[in-house]
Amino acid sequence: MKQKIATTFLLSTILLAGITACNRSNSSDVPQSDTSQSNASPSPEQNQKRQAVRKQIEAVLTPDQLQQLQAKLQQGTKMREALSSLNLTPDQKTKIQEIYKAARAQRQNQSKENSQ
Numbered sequence: 001m002k003q004k005i006a007t008t009f010l011l012s013t014i015l016l017a018g019i020t021a022c023n024r025s026n027s028s029d030v031p032q033s034d035t036s037q038s039n040a041s042p043s044p045e046q047n048q049k050r051q052a053v054r055k056q057i058e059a060v061l062t063p064d065q066l067q068q069l070q071a072k073l074q075q076g077t078k079m080r081e082a083l084s085s086l087n088l089t090p091d092q093k094t095k096i097q098e099i100y101k102a103a104r105a106q107r108q109n110q111s112k113e114n115s116q
Contacts (some may be wrong), residue, residue: 053103054079060095061086 010034012013057079058066065086072082 022099049103049106053099057083057096060092060099
């Protein structure tokens, strides 16, 4: 009986030590990148890029659709959600998808350049 208790105690101690060691490596002692700042407030450059994409999208819309989009955005609706409510033609959808793809590719290229 004493041998089982001793074995159980020993295994528990080893397991606890392993868990504690894992937690230490994930603690605040290890420097980590601060992503909260980059997501909290977009930089002026990001705002300019977003505005450029918005202008390209607005150029695809009819005047009536543009008014509807602006009203939705003023209500706090997200851009993609507002666009999906506009009853776009297939041609408009294709053009807007191409605008988003180009913007995404540009962001990816920019992030690759920044990481090098």
